[in-house]
Amino acid sequence: MPSYDEKYAFLEKRVDALRTNRTGDERQTDGQVFDKKTLMTIYDFMTGGVIDSIHYPISTGKEGNVFYAENEDKEPMALKIFRTSTSTFKRVTRYIEGDPRFKGVAGNRWKMIYAWTNKEYRNLQRYSEAGIPVPEPIAFDKNCLLMEFIGNETGPAPQLKDYPMDDPTEMYDEVLSFIIDGWQDAHLVHGDLSEYNVLIQDGQPILIDCGQAMTNDFFNAKDLLARDIKNVNHFFKGKGADVIPIETVIEETIDGSKDEEEESEEE
Ligand SMILES: Nc1ncnc2c1ncn2[C@@H]1O[C@H](COP(=O)(O)OP(=O)(O)OP(=O)(O)O)[C@@H](O)[C@H]1O
Ligand SMILES: [Mg+2]
Known part of the structure; x- marks a missing residue:
């Protein structure tokens, strides 16, 4: 089992935002998004062959960031990472508690945000099955949602x-x-x-x-x-x-x- 430092060194090679040539401000934002648990989730995606590398941020918001990522065939994907902050928790709680698909998820901040990620994944699936054009969901785990990249070679x-x-x-x-x-x-x-x-x-x-x-x-x-x-x-x-x-x-x-x-x- 690799140590945390070994895993981090592996990630540093594949996640642009973890490289050291970044400004203080950028690193602070990254630190809030790429907390330890999130990094380990990304590590699992990478060792599982789902994601190969993570590149530029498409969008940075209060509750989460969306990154441009690629799989092993260099095909583009969008990775949405939800911030596991109290403000996200507060906003999403009523939507989870009011949804019969998520009975029994209450109280715990992590559980709630993981349920939220799962919920967006399932909603995308449901829309897609009904023929409504949405990004095709690819995978999710914890606070990370991977989906089809909407855009082209020039960008999102x-x-x-x-x-x-x-x-x-x-x-x-x-x-x-x-x-x-x-x-x-x-x-x-x-x-x-x-x-x-x-x-x-x-x-x-x-x-x-x-x-x-x-x-x-x-x-x-x-x-x-x-x-x-x-x-x-x-x-x-x-x-x-x-x-x-x-x-x-x-x-x-x-x-x-x-x-x-x-x-x-x-x-
Ligand atoms: N699959 C995708 N492909 C390309 N760009 C995307 C994709 N999903 C999201 N984006 C970009 O990221 C932005 C934020 O995504 P989204 O609206 O899903 O998150 P949000 O919860 O509204 O985040 P924020 O709080 O930052 O607004 C979108 O407005 C869009 O520009
Ligand atoms: Mg939005």
Whole structure:
């Protein structure tokens, strides 16, 4: 069994952020993300052949960072590392406690953040199986989630907010379909849908940041649905798209899934 120092030396060769030629500020941020437990999780991914190397940070946020990583075939992946901080714990708790899929996870900060990582993985799987374009989930362990990289050789895909649209109404319809099909086919409501959580790859929108998505039987699901539609309508209205009134979209979303239930009862 290699010692911690030996493992660290192994990691240093493969994780760009661990090299010493970095500024004080950068190292401080890295220290918060790459705590000992996280490093050991990454070590396991590497020795398990899932990740080969970790390169630049795509995004650094309060609750986690997303890194560009590669597998042994040098194929790109995105690695999202959740910070195991008290603030992350506080934010995610209600979403975990309200989700029947995570019964029994309570109190413990680590357990809660691990459940959160698992939850985002499962939500991505569920969206993907329902045909909604999301990054394909690849693996997860502890606070680390590995998924398909959205972008190309020149870098990560831009967020919808920074993307110059030719036809805002067409894009609006596609993003709206994430809400409607998400509810009807994946039985999920995203809960944080905005121009920040949609990436554009080859002109096509892709839904990301699915950790807080709840099943549509959650007591608060309709409020989350209304909020998602409101955010999306607000953004697209500002871009000159023909937006559909919130109430109409809500009805279509919820009534559409009723039809589906009635049909399957008749069968
Ligand atoms: N699979 C991916 N491929 C490429 N870029 C990604 C991917 N996932 C996330 N990103 C980039 O990282 C950013 C943050 O990811 P995400 O929205 O999932 O995390 P977050 O919880 O909102 O983090 P933050 O608190 O930093 O906003 C995204 O806006 C996007 O630019
Ligand atoms: Mg986000």
